[in-house]
Amino acid sequence: MFDVIIIGGSFAGLSAALQLARTRRPIAIIDAGTPRNRFASHAHGVLAHDGKPGSAILAEARAQLAAYPNVTQLSGTVNLAAPLASAKLAFQVALDDGTEVQGRRLILATGVRDILPELPGVAERWGRSVLHCPYCHGYEIGGGPIGVLGRLPASVHQASLIADWGDVTLFTAGMPPLDDDALALLARRKVSIEGSAVTAIEGESPAISGVRLADGRLIPLRALFLAAPVQQASPLAQQLGCELEEGMMGPIVQVDAMKMTSVPGVHAAGDAARAMANISFAMADGVMAAVGAHHALITEEGQAQPA
Incomplete structure (x- = not known):
């Protein structure tokens, strides 16, 4: 019986594991090896790790955790997590290889999956030249023409934000008509508007040279x-x-200030439980979830009746 089982071993999960490792309590961390940022070659904006591959940061974290004898690291996908009938507050977790473990608390650091548009050229460039976070990748673009593919109402805000990193064109085909406030904001931010649909991304992958429009024009871009x-x-x-x-x-999973979900004994951290996501946010979430789970264990133990 582990005190805490952490499901998901990327930045949130490993940060939670490190905090709990130092409490000397028995913990397990289970990971399938598919972090959300695996498509990006390098991680940026991470204090003391700027420019390192994300995989290298995670590998170093796993190696550091291996030095703690109270930490068990398991590889695999968790298919089932359920309350344990034989205990007042505990959980049974089953992996895809048949392994089963039990824990008094769970931390879900299971992440989210990005839903990419079915546009030729997107998937193979995702995280390289087709991007979602300017704070993570904008500096490396180095200015020049940048496109924003309009898909959601939030694309207007995204385009106005990215204008700090280059000369932005917002491609609006498929979006609802822009209202006066949106048009005024884009004008103030010097964002160009292009109404013709994007039909393909061009350039030698994973780089991008531009996007092809439905009317045949090629719009040169350094990133999309x-x-x-x-x-x-x-x-x-x-x-x-x-x-x-x-x-x-x-x-996203609803959590309180200590990253507790609506289910007693279950905490959640990282991209699965926050709207705005990057590595630093995920690590901070993991720390808070670990502290929350540890405090919950202490409270439970303090209330236990002597035998």
């Missing part, structure tokens, strides 16, 4: 940003009965 809707990468939160709420890009 898009607002990607998201879905929960794992069904575990719903399986456990955790309440979800609508984030900016899709459903």
Whole structure:
């Protein structure tokens, strides 16, 4: 019986594991090896790790955790998480290889999955020259022409934001008509508006030279940003009965200030439980979820009746 089982071993999960490792309590962390940022070659904006590959940061974190004898690291996908009938507050977790573990608390760091448009050239460039976060990738573009593929109402805000990193064109085909406030904002931010639909991305992948429009024109670009809707990468939160709420890009797990979900004993951290996401936010969330789970264990133990 572990004190805490952490499901998901990317930045949120590993940060939670490190905090709990230092409490000397027995914990397990389970990871399938598919972090959301695996498509990007380097991570930026991460204090003391700027420009390192995300995979290298995660590998270093796993190696550091291996030095703690109270930490068990398991590889695999969790298919089932459910309350344990034989205990007042504990959970049974089953992996795809048949392994089963039990824990008094769960931390879900299971992430989200980006839903990309069915546009030729997007998938193979995702995280390289087709992007979603200017804080993560904008500096490296180095200015010049940048496109924003309009998909959601949030694309107007995205285009106005990205204008700090270059000369932005917002491609509006498929979006609702822009109202006067949106048009005024884009004008103030010097964002150009293009109404013809984008039909393909051109250039030697993973680079981009421009986008081809439905009317045949080629618009030269150095990068293309898009607002990607998201879905929960794992069904575990719903399986456990955790309440979800609508984030900016899709459903996220509802949590309180200590990252506790609506289900007692279950915390959630990282992209699965926050609307605005990057590595630094995920790591901070993991720390808070770990502290929340540890405090909850202490409270439970303090209330236990002596035998």
